[in-house]
Amino acid sequence: MSVDMDESDWRRHLGRRWSAQFGGTPFGFAVGDGWDHLLAEVFRRVDAALEDDERADFAWSDIKEKWGALRMTHYGGDRIEDIVDWAEAASKRICDRCGWSGRLRSEGGQWRVRCDACDGL
Numbered sequence: 777m778s779v780d781m782d783e784s785d786w787r788r789h790l791g792r793r794w795s796a797q798f799g800g801t802p803f804g805f806a807v808g809d810g811w812d813h814l815l816a817e818v819f820r821r822v823d824a825a826l827e828d829d830e831r832a833d834f835a836w837s838d839i840k841e842k843w844g845a846l847r848m849t850h851y852g853g854d855r856i857e858d859i860v861d862w863a864e865a866a867s868k869r870i871c872d873r874c875g876w877s878g879r880l881r882s883e884g885g886q887w888r889v890r891c892d893a894c895d896g897l
């Protein structure tokens with residue numbers, strides 16, 4: 777999957793909006809466009825969950841798609857891990873292309889969450 781990181785890219789917007797969660801230097805995360813609302817919700821929930829004294833130490837270490845599902849690793853604690861668990865489970869039901877409800881499908885050995893309309897695209 778190619779991820780277009782032009783200035784209007786939603787990933788770049790989210791990275792800027794929540795740059796504190798990236799140690800001030802957001803990285804581009806290679807996930808499909810259909811997960812834009814999911815990622816926005818994750819960052820919002822993490823922001824709400826972090827205590828003030830945890831904020832400076834928290835950062836994402838990786839955000840990617842693996843075996844069709846969202847994978848997020850971080851330097852936070854159990855409350856953040858609960859959010860990540862929720863997000864990774866939710867990603868398996870959200871088409872990573874358009875954001876509609878989908879399911880994990882395998883195509884040519886490649887796993888993707890796709891809705892019926894996007895299946896095979």
Ligand SMILES: [Zn+2]
Nearest residue numbers: 871874891894
């Ligand atoms: Zn779709």
